[in-house]
Amino acid sequence: MSQNKSPRHLRPATRLVHGGTLRSQFGEMSEAMYLTQGYAYDSMETAERRFKGDEPGFMYSRFSNPTVAMFEQRMALLEGAESARATATGMAAVTAAIVGQLKAGDHIVAAKALFGSCRYVVEDLMPRFGVACTLVDGTDLAQWRAAVRPNTKTFFLESPTNPQLEIIDIAAVAKIAHDAGATLVVDNVFATPILQSPLQLGADCVVYSATKHVDGQGRVLGGCILASEAFIQAHIHNFLRQTGPAISPFNAWVMLKSLETLPLRVNQQMRNAERVADFLAEQSAINYVLYPSRKDHPQHELAMRQMSGGGTVVVIDVKGGKQAAFRMANAFSIIKISNNLGDAKSIVTHPATTTHQRLPQADREAMGIGEGMLRLSIGLEDIEDILEDFQAGIAAI
Ligand SMILES: Cc1ncc(COP(=O)(O)O)c(C=O)c1O
Numbered sequence: 001m002s003q004n005k006s007p008r009h010l011r012p013a014t015r016l017v018h019g020g021t022l023r024s025q026f027g028e029m030s031e032a033m034y035l036t037q038g039y040a041y042d043s044m045e046t047a048e049r050r051f052k053g054d055e056p057g058f059m060y061s062r063f064s065n066p067t068v069a070m071f072e073q074r075m076a077l078l079e080g081a082e083s084a085r086a087t088a089t090g091m092a093a094v095t096a097a098i099v100g101q102l103k104a105g106d107h108i109v110a111a112k113a114l115f116g117s118c119r120y121v122v123e124d125l126m127p128r129f130g131v132a133c134t135l136v137d138g139t140d141l142a143q144w145r146a147a148v149r150p151n152t153k154t155f156f157l158e159s160p161t162n163p164q165l166e167i168i169d170i171a172a173v174a175k176i177a178h179d180a181g182a183t184l185v186v187d188n189v190f191a192t193p194i195l196q197s198p199l200q201l202g203a204d205c206v207v208y209s210a211t212k213h214v215d216g217q218g219r220v221l222g223g224c225i226l227a228s229e230a231f232i233q234a235h236i237h238n239f240l241r242q243t244g245p246a247i248s249p250f251n252a253w254v255m256l257k258s259l260e261t262l263p264l265r266v267n268q269q270m271r272n273a274e275r276v277a278d279f280l281a282e283q284s285a286i287n288y289v290l291y292p293s294r295k296d297h298p299q300h301e302l303a304m305r306q307m308s309g310g311g312t313v314v315v316i317d318v319k320g321g322k323q324a325a326f327r328m329a330n331a332f333s334i335i336k337i338s339n340n341l342g343d344a345k346s347i348v349t350h351p352a353t354t355t356h357q358r359l360p361q362a363d364r365e366a367m368g369i370g371e372g373m374l375r376l377s378i379g380l381e382d383i384e385d386i387l388e389d390f391q392a393g394i395a396a397i
Contacts, residue, residue, distance in 0.1 A: 007077060016259045020073025022066050033253040034066045062246045071252040072224070074259050075214075078193050079206060081226035085236050086252055090189065090209020091117050092245035093223030097185045097207050098122065100239035101154050104130030108154050109147040109182075111138025111168060113161035113367055116358050118187065122156060138168040139299070141176065148180040158187035160303070163351040163375040164368045165190070165290045165315050167299040170306055174202030183231070189213075192342070194266040196307045204231055210255050212342030213312065216265050217258065220251040265344065265380060269312040272386060273378040277314045279387055285324070285394050287317040287372065313341055314376045322371040324397045325350055329374060331396030334381055334389045341377035346386055349375040 007019045021031055039058045041047040049055035058064055068086050076084040087093040098121060102108065110122040112135045122133050136143035138157050155177040159168040170186060177184040185205045186198035192213045198206045208214065210222035225236055240246070247255075277291035289296075292303035293310030303310070318325040329337055335346040339354050349355060351369050359367070378386065 012078065013263055015077040016074065016262060019077040020070045020256075022070050031070055031253065031256055032067065033249060035249050036065070037061050061249065062244050063241050065246075065249045065252070067249040067256065068247055068252040071247075071256040071259075074256060075193075075208075075210075075224050076226060078259065078262075079199060079226045080197060081199055081206070082229045083232040084224055084226045085232060085240055086210075086247040086255075087223040087225065087240065088245045088247050088251075089221045090187075090207070090211055090223040091121075093207040093209070093225045094118050094187060095121055095125075096236055096239055096243075096245065097205050097225050098126065098154065098156060100235040101183065102126065102129075102131045105151060106153040107132045107134070107149045107151045108156060109134045109136060109144060109152055110155070111136060111157040111161065112363075113138055113164055113166055114156075114158060115162045115187070115189075116356050118156070118158070119359070138173070139166055141169065141172050144173055144176045148176070148182070152180055152182045154182050155184045156187070157184075158190065159196075159306075160190045160292055160311060160313075162190060163313075163315055163349070163355070163373065165292060165297070165311075165313065166368075167292060167297075167303045167306070169302055170196075170198050170201040170203060174204075177204075178202070189342075190311055190313060191307055192262075192266050192311070194263050195270070195309045195311060199226070201306055204228070205235075212340065213266055213269075214255050214262060214342075215258050216262065216342055216344060218340055218343045218345060220248075220254045222247050222251045222255050266312060267309075268380055269342075269344075269378055270309050272380070272383045273312050273314050273376075274310060275383050276376065276378050276386060276390065277310070279390060280314065280316050283394055285319055285328075285397050287319050290315040312378055314378060316374050316376065317370055318372040318374060318397065320372065320397060322350070322352070325372045325374050327396050328393035331393045332389045333392070334385055335376070335393075341375070343377060344380040346379035346381060346389075347377040349377070351375055 007015050050057050072084040072086050134147040157168050174184045183204040186203040188206050189209050205227040208224045281289040291314045329348045335348050338347045339349050
């Protein structure tokens with residue numbers, strides 16, 4: 001099996017097509033899908049050396065697999081990370097990045113504005129194992145500073161946040177974390193690796209739900225953790241190997257092939273999202289539009305400092321609350337009612353009754369998730385068809 005020579009000198013689009021390819025003796029063009037649990041050793045001595053770590057090679061697909069290794073290597077090249085580990089889902093990646101670093105007696109600081117399941121991990125799960133948690137308004141740097149305790153080990157945030165599209169200053173929070181001797185983990189799902197590079201902004205670890213833009217066609221679940229080799233070895237490698245949230249080689253293959261077109265898809269979805277945001281901002285039925293690259297986004301400047309574009313998600317607040325928002329979404333024909341994002345198909349989500357319904361209403365209100373809020377993940381359809389759907393939705397209100 002031969003691996004592509006280090007393609008780090010190649011430009012990003014080229015890396016996403018060729019990076020990490022492991023070619024078998026058959027010289028296949030399309031990367032092979034190795035659906036295998038285990039590997040046969042040519043002798044007992046080989047097995048012994050592999051298990052001792054004296055010889056490189058695959059042993060068991062809970063630990064590693066050639067197709068998964070190709071996906072990990074291509075993700076690392078994309079992110080500019082030394083090392084990557086793929087996981088079964090985005091939540092497996094988030095959980096491993098947090099649990100892998102902490103033990104009873106430690107303390108974690110996280111932004112309040114997190115995806116619901118991420119909040120469960122930091123707010124409910126970790127305290128059950130003796131890890132204290134402080135939630136802060138991620139946009140207020142003074143709150144991050146004030147939350148630090150002598151036993152603070154890690155900070156966790158996502159930016160832009162789901163679903164309010166708040167922007168958190170990653171470089172500034174990384175500095176506060178490092179001054180306190182803690183690490184920073186960033187969930188980069190909304191920005192995508194194409195538009196934002198948290199490691200370059202000072203984060204120690206980046207996590208993805210690859211289920212979103214990386215697959216980008218709504219097929220499989222997956223996740224990825226990216227960091228320095230030292231971070232992966234200290235906190236992630238053994239945790240994943242022993243606890244087993246491994247990605248299926250089939251899912252890794254789908255993700256690997258999807259990476260080839262990721263920049264094309266994200267950039268086109270973003271161009272469509274820009275048009276949608278501008279169109280909806282003109283409509284009197286809409287209270288407000290949130291989109292990071294629009295000048296009326298409250299943190300436009302910061303967004304443009306750390307992201308190279310506004311992303312693929314637009315958030316609106318419909319006048320008339322839940323009833324009006326439901327009427328609008330029910331009138332769509334192309335835009336589907338679902339709760340994924342980053343898909344080639346445009347998707348509308350009502351966060352208050354779906355992704356964030358677990359939170360008490362007071363918490364939702366504090367986070368700015370109103371009853372009229374709709375999260376719009378803009379896809380790859382023709383923009384004129386998308387805009388016609390929005391026109392129909394507005395007429396139905
Ligand atoms: C910001 C964010 N982080 C993490 C996740 C979890 O990803 P997954 O569904 O792949 O476990 C999601 C979506 O589900 C998300 O939107």
